[in-house]
Amino acid sequence: MAQNTRILLDNRPVGEATPGNFRLETVATPTLQDGQVLIRHHYLSLDPYMRGRMNDAKSYAPPQPLGEVMIGGTVGEVVDSRHPRFAAGDSVVGMGGWQQYSVVDATQPGALRKVDTTHVPLSHYLGAVGMPGVTGWYGLVKIIDPKPGQTVTVSAASGAVGSAVGALAKARGCRVVGIAGGPDKCVYVKNELGFDDCIDYRVHQDYLSLAKALKQACPNGIDGHFENVGGMVLDAVMLRTNAFSRIAVCGMIAGYDGQPLPMANPALILVNRMRVEGFIVSEHMEIWPAALTELGQLVGSGTFRPRESVAEGIESAPDAFIGLLKGRNFGKQLVKLV
C-alpha cells in the first residue's frame, strides 16, 4: 500500500478549461487481487485529446466521467505484481491516468505493455515511441501515403505528433514544411527536427496571408497535410494543395473550446480531387507494431530525438495541461512524478 495523489475531473469547462475543473485528492492504493499489478508512474502524458473528453458531447469516445481520475497515458515501474508476466522492476506503459500509482488488471489484453529502455528513454514511450508517434505514423503512412519528392505539411509541427510526422516524412524522402506558433518553435522545427521549413502562423492575420507564406515554402504545392489544428491553418493549406492531395485529420484543437470552426472553401475538395480523412489511432491497433518498430529505430538511432516539456509533480498537471492547449509547451508535454 502506498499513498496515491490523484486528479479527478470535478466539473466540465464552459469555454476554456481552467484549473477549477479539476480536484486533487490523496487515497491509499488498494490491496492487489489476482492478476493485478501495482505501478508507480514515472511520467504522465498530457495530450490535446483530453480536452475533448472533458466535454459532455457526442464524440468518438465517451466523455471523461465526473468525479473520476482523469484519463491519461503513463509510463512507470512495477512495484508489486500478482500477474505471472509482470515482476517488480519491469518498465511498463499503460493508461494509468493523472495519478502517482495505478492498479491495472493485467489479464486484459493491451492494458499494460513492457518496454525496453536500453536504447529508448522511458519517457519517449509516451511520445515519439508511443501513442503520439503512432498517431503520426498512421496519418502519414495510411492516409497521406507520400511518394519521395512530394511535399508534406504538418500543423502543430513542434508537438509530439507533428514532430513524428516530420521525421517519418523525411525518412520517406519528402519535402516537409511545418506550421507552428512562434519563432522559437519554428527554429526548433527547422534546426533540431530537421524540417525543410517552418511557418509561424501567429504572424499571419488571416488564412490568405498564411497561404502566401505556404506558397513560398512549398513551391511545388502541397501533396499531403497532417492536420492537428483546423481553422485558419487548414483553410490556408487547402488553397495550396495539389490535385489528388490527401489530408489526414487528426485534431481540430482550434475548436476544442466550442467556438464555431467552419472550413472556408470546401469546394477545393472537388476542384483538387482531394481526400480528407479523419482517424483515431486507437481504432487501428493492427498498425501499432509496425509503427512502434519504425519509431523506436528512429529514436534509438538518434535520428529523431524530440524535445520534451516536463512539469514536475502531479499537482502541476492541470496548469501544464492548460498550457498545452494554449501552445505553451515545447514538444511532448509530460508530468514527471518521481
Next chain:
Amino acid sequence: MAQNTRILLDNRPVGEATPGNFRLETVATPTLQDGQVLIRHHYLSLDPYMRGRMNDAKSYAPPQPLGEVMIGGTVGEVVDSRHPRFAAGDSVVGMGGWQQYSVVDATQPGALRKVDTTHVPLSHYLGAVGMPGVTGWYGLVKIIDPKPGQTVTVSAASGAVGSAVGALAKARGCRVVGIAGGPDKCVYVKNELGFDDCIDYRVHQDYLSLAKALKQACPNGIDGHFENVGGMVLDAVMLRTNAFSRIAVCGMIAGYDGQPLPMANPALILVNRMRVEGFIVSEHMEIWPAALTELGQLVGSGTFRPRESVAEGIESAPDAFIGLLKGRNFGKQLVKLV
C-alpha cells in the same frame, strides 16, 4: 457540307450565367480530312460542370475559351466518314459541343464511341448510360462502397447523376434517401425512381432543420453520401453521418456562381472518422466499361428509366442550361437537335 448552327461562349458570367454570355452563329461544316468523321447531333447534353468551365478560374479543367463552341456531350449519327471504323448511319457518342454537327478526328482514342440502340434509347447514352451515370457509379462504388443495409443519401436526387446513384445503391441493397428541390421532384424520386424516401430541402430554412428531417428519414444514420450541391445540404448531412461514413464530392453547384460556401462543421470529419473525397469521372476511364455495362443492364431491363427534360433546337440551349442551374429541369437535361 452542311450548315451548322452553333453556340459560342461570348463573355464570362459575373455572378449568375445569363443568355448574354452566349453567341449563336451558323457556318458551313468543313471538308473531311483522312481519319475524320462528320456527325449530325441528335441530342446535346447539358450538365452542371459547364458552369464551372465558364469561369476563368483555376479548376480541375481549363476554362472554356471565349469565342469557341461550348463544350458538351452529344449523341448522333455518322453522316460521312473518312475513318475505316465508322460508317454513315452509325450511332455515336462524343464531345461534339453545343452545335448541330461536329467533325471529329476519330484516330484519337476515345474521341468517338459507337453505341447500340437496340435496348437503350440513344438519348440515354448522354445520361443514365453515359457520363452522368458513370459519375454516379464511380462515387457510389469506388468511394462510398456501401454494404447491404447501409443508408446512402444523394443530393440533386432527381437529376441525371443523382438518379443513377439511387438506382445503383438500391441494386446493392441499401436504404436510399434523396434530397431534391420541390414536392414534384420528391414524388418522382420516390414513386418513379424507387428511392425509399426523399426530402424537399426547399421547405427548410437552415441546415439544422434539414438535419432533423434527415434524422427521421435515416433512422440508422447515414453511412454514405453523394454530394452534388454543397452548402446547407452538405452541412445537414454531415450532422447525421455515422462513424466511418464516406462522402463522395461530385459537385458543389450551390457555389458555382462564386458566392462563399463554407462547411459549417468540419470537425465532424474527425469526430465521425469520415472520408470526404472529391473526384472527376473523366480521370477514371478504367472504370467506364464496368460502369456502362451495369448501367446499360439497369436501363435495358427497364429497372431504371429516368425521365428526361428535352429542350427543342440548338437556340434553346442557353435558356435550358440556365434553367438547369436553377433546378428547373426534371431529370437529365437534353437539347433535341433533329
